[in-house]
Amino acid sequence: MEGNRSHVVVVGAGIAGLAAAWHLRRGGEDIRVTVLDGAGRIGGKLHASEVAGVPVDAGAEAMLVRRPEGKDLARMVGLGDELRHPGDAQAAVLTRGALRPMPRGQVMGVPSDLAALASSGVLTPGGLARVPMDQILPATLITTDVSVAAYIRARMGGEVVDRLVEPILGGVYAGRAEALSLDATMPRIAAAARTERSLLAATKKIADEAPKDAGPVFATLRTGMGSLPEVVAAASGAEIRTGVMVRELRRTGHGWRLVAGPVPDPEIIEADAVILATPGPATGRLLADEVPKAAAELARIEYASMAVVTLAYPRAAFPALPAGSGYLVPPVEGRPVKAATFSSIKWPHLAEADPDLIVLRCSIGRLGEEALLQRDDAELVALAMAETAEVAGVRGLPRDSRVTRWGGALPQYNVGHLDRVARIRAAVASQPGLALCGAAYDGVGIPACVATARTAAARVLEHLRLAGERSDSPARGTGDSSG
Numbered sequence: 001m002e003g004n005r006s007h008v009v010v011v012g013a014g015i016a017g018l019a020a021a022w023h024l025r026r027g028g029e030d031i032r033v034t035v036l037d038g039a040g041r042i043g044g045k046l047h048a049s050e051v052a053g054v055p056v057d058a059g060a061e062a063m064l065v066r067r068p069e070g071k072d073l074a075r076m077v078g079l080g081d082e083l084r085h086p087g088d089a090q091a092a093v094l095t096r097g098a099l100r101p102m103p104r105g106q107v108m109g110v111p112s113d114l115a116a117l118a119s120s121g122v123l124t125p126g127g128l129a130r131v132p133m134d135q136i137l138p139a140t141l142i143t144t145d146v147s148v149a150a151y152i153r154a155r156m157g158g159e160v161v162d163r164l165v166e167p168i169l170g171g172v173y174a175g176r177a178e179a180l181s182l183d184a185t186m187p188r189i190a191a192a193a194r195t196e197r198s199l200l201a202a203t204k205k206i207a208d209e210a211p212k213d214a215g216p217v218f219a220t221l222r223t224g225m226g227s228l229p230e231v232v233a234a235a236s237g238a239e240i241r242t243g244v245m246v247r248e249l250r251r252t253g254h255g256w257r258l259v260a261g262p263v264p265d266p267e268i269i270e271a272d273a274v275i276l277a278t279p280g281p282a283t284g285r286l287l288a289d290e291v292p293k294a295a296a297e298l299a300r301i302e303y304a305s306m307a308v309v310t311l312a313y314p315r316a317a318f319p320a321l322p323a324g325s326g327y328l329v330p331p332v333e334g335r336p337v338k339a340a341t342f343s344s345i346k347w348p349h350l351a352e353a354d355p356d357l358i359v360l361r362c363s364i365g366r367l368g369e370e371a372l373l374q375r376d377d378a379e380l381v382a383l384a385m386a387e388t389a390e391v392a393g394v395r396g397l398p399r400d401s402r403v404t405r406w407g408g409a410l411p412q413y414n415v416g417h418l419d420r421v422a423r424i425r426a427a428v429a430s431q432p433g434l435a436l437c438g439a440a441y442d443g444v445g446i447p448a449c450v451a452t453a454r455t456a457a458a459r460v461l462e463h464l465r466l467a468g469e470r471s472d473s474p475a476r477g478t479g480d481s482s483g
Contacts, residue, residue, distance in 0.1 A: 005032045006464045009258055009271040010238070011246050011286070013037035014044025016438040016449040017277030018229055019073060021236035023457035031464065033238035034269070036260060038245035042233055045409055046446075048226025052312035052400035054353045055223045056343060059308070059406065061361070062086070062218040062225065063446035066211075069454070070447040071219055074228060077235040082223070084349045085216035089325040089342075094335075094391065095122055095163050099327055102164075105207040108186050109164035110152060112203040127159030131200070139197040145415050148185060149177035155199040167328035170338045173444065174304035174366045174410045176331075184413035222349055225446070249274065249286040255433055272467070273433035273460040277453065279303065280411060280440040291434075294427035297420050301440055303408040305373055306338075306365035309384035311398040313358045319393045321345065321358075327391070336372055337387040339363040357399070362387060367412060377403040411440045433467075435459040 008024055010017045013035050021033045041047070045059040063070035065085075074083060092099040102109075104116040111117040111131065118128055134155045142151065148169065149161050166177050173180060183190045192202030221227050233240050244267070248259035256274045261267040276283045284298030315321075325346035328339050343359040344351045350359055362384035365373045375383075381401045388394045421441050428434055435456035442448050 005030050006272040006468075007032045007034065007255075007270065008273045008275065008460055008464075009033075009256070009269060010035045010275045010277055011037075011249075011258070012044070012277030012282075012438065013039070013042035013229070013233070013240060013242065014277060014438065014449070015046050015229055015232070015446055016044075016453045017275070018042065018232040018236060018238075019450045019453035020275045020277055020435075020437055020457045021238040022073070022077070022232050023454050024460065025236050025238070027457060027461040028464070031461075033236065034271075035233070035236075035238045035240045036244045036246055036258075036269075037240075037242050040243055042240060042242060043226060043229035045406060046226050046229050047404070048224030049402065051310050051359060051402050052354070052357055054312070054350060054357060054359060055227075056310055056312075056350070056359055056361070056402075057220070057224040057226050058310065058402065058404035059409075060225055060446060061341070061343070062220045065216060065219045067445070067447040067451075069450040070445070073232065073450050074219075074221065077231050079221060079228065079231055082221045082227075083219050084222050084347060085219050086325060086346045087348050089323070089345050092324045092327040093122055093163065093167055094327045094329045095167075095333060096124070099324070099391065101324075105204070106164065107189060107203050107206050109160070109166075109168040110156070110186075110189060110199065110203045111160065111164065112200065112207040114200070122163050123159045127157060127163070130157030131160060133157070134200045135198050140193070142182075142190070142193050145181050145183045145190075145418065147178055147415050148180050148182050151182050151193060152177070152199065162332045163330045166332070167330045167338070170331065170366050171328055171363070173412060174306045174338075174363075175412045175414075176367055179367075179412065179414045181413050181415045181417045184417040220347060228446075246286065249276075249290060251290050251431070271433075273435075273463055275435045275437060275453075275456045275460060277436075277438045277456075279408065279438065281408070283436060283438075283440070287428075291427050291431055294424045297424045297427075298440070300420060301417075302367070302412040302414060304365070304367040304410045304412060305370060305405070305407045306363060306409065307373055307380055307406065308404045309362045309364060309380050310343075310402040310404070311360050311362070311381070311384055311388065312400040313360075313388075313394055313396070313398050315356050315358055317394050317396045317398075318358060319395070322392055326360075331366065335387070336364055336383045337362045338366055340387065340391070342392075360388060373405065373407075410444060433460065433463045 047058045103120040105112040196202035246260045250257045255272040258269040280298045280301035284295040287295040322342040326341035341361045437452035437456040
């Protein structure tokens with residue numbers, strides 16, 4: 001404690017760590033906050049840079065607005081006027097040799113409308129005929145968490161999993177339906193599965209309850225989501241230090257001691273409280289000595305890697321402008337590109353920045369496809385160019401390109417994830433002045449990360465408040481015992 005100011009250290013300068021610092025600032029002016037990150041820049045998976053002179057996100061390009069935490073944070077740090085929403089173009093699925101529309105009313109790929117599913121053409125006639133059997137099959141009893149694939153395949157057949165659910169999960173988690181948790185990745189469907197016999201009926205109920213005309217589902221910022229971290233960092237008033245790798249975390253009599261920097265020349269940092277906003281493996285390593293139960297659980301969270309190839313073509317390279325905002329690719333198609341976004345179509349503000357330019361992003365890599373990601377940048381660009389030439393008829397060379405690799409970036413919410421997170425939090429709850437936040441726990445999107453940051457900051461603020469009350473209270477047990 002410096003004078004009367006408590007010192008809180010946040011480890012990790014991604015959006016979760018920076019949001020935690022900002023919430024700490026809002027909660028107490030008498031708190032000194034230091035944010036440490038081993039990387040050379042802040043922002044984690046939020047990063048934007050120019051491609052052909054236009055700022056384009058290299059990582060996450062949008063946030064859900066129907067969950068308010070991300071949008072509210074942007075507004076509260078002064079970026080409300082910078083918020084932008086996508087156009088009306090719809091996404092598609094590249095399956096069975098063609099781009100086909102995502103069926104109307106689907107929930108995370110699970111259909112709710114048989115007519116819409118049939119008209120989309122996503123499934124084969126045999127796969128389509130299997131889906132309504134869900135309505136007459138006996139209930140699939142779920143007493144514990146199961147994989148997404150196991151439950152949906154039992155109800156609607158393998159094609160729904162392979163051609164609708166898998167591409168969506170690949171886009172969100174870069175993961176596989178065979179391993180991902182139904183409870184963690186599709187909580188509303190999981191809840192319905194425990195009360196409804198028919199998955200089709202349950203999904204229809206979820207779709208019908210969705211707010212009508214609720215406005216855009218996603219938002220970004222005019223200069224990309226990558227511009228959010230710098231503004232949040234400045235608004236937090238925290239001391240931000242990059243290139244500082246924290247190697248150890250130890251409990252002391254008055255708080256916590258962090259050891260950072262190289263082994264031959266360590267830096268010791270004292271803190272009254274610590275928030276770890278690092279990925280699961282790094283958090284586990286820091287907790288190995290003081291909270292071994294949490295460390296063991298964190299070590300079991302698997303991570304997937306991916307790459308984003310951004311291409312910028314002159315408008316004339318397209319024989320016709322793409323009709324949709326982009327498309328997802330099911331793994332069964334065997335293509336290296338798992339998703340493509342026609343960014344200049346999806347985001348009108350990008351088209352306005354340079355009307356003669358079409359920017360698109362291709363995502364490459366799912367869990368288990370590490371060999372694909374070992375190819376060099378030129379090979380990945382060539383794969384993306386071949387994809388766009390085949391699907392969109394693009395001719396010629398791009399005006400500019402960029403390859404961004406995200407190694408171990410996406411946590412896998414595998415079966416049992418919610419129980420694992422509960423055990424982690426129970427173990428950490430026994431440690432005063434320690435909190436965790438980030439994508440490893442309650443959701444990989446920006447709003448979910450911001451929500452965990454707010455909770456972590458509230459936990460630390462409450463600890464500091466109680467510690468302050470204890471230090472201000474008169475000493476007990478020193479009175480005259482003779483009477």
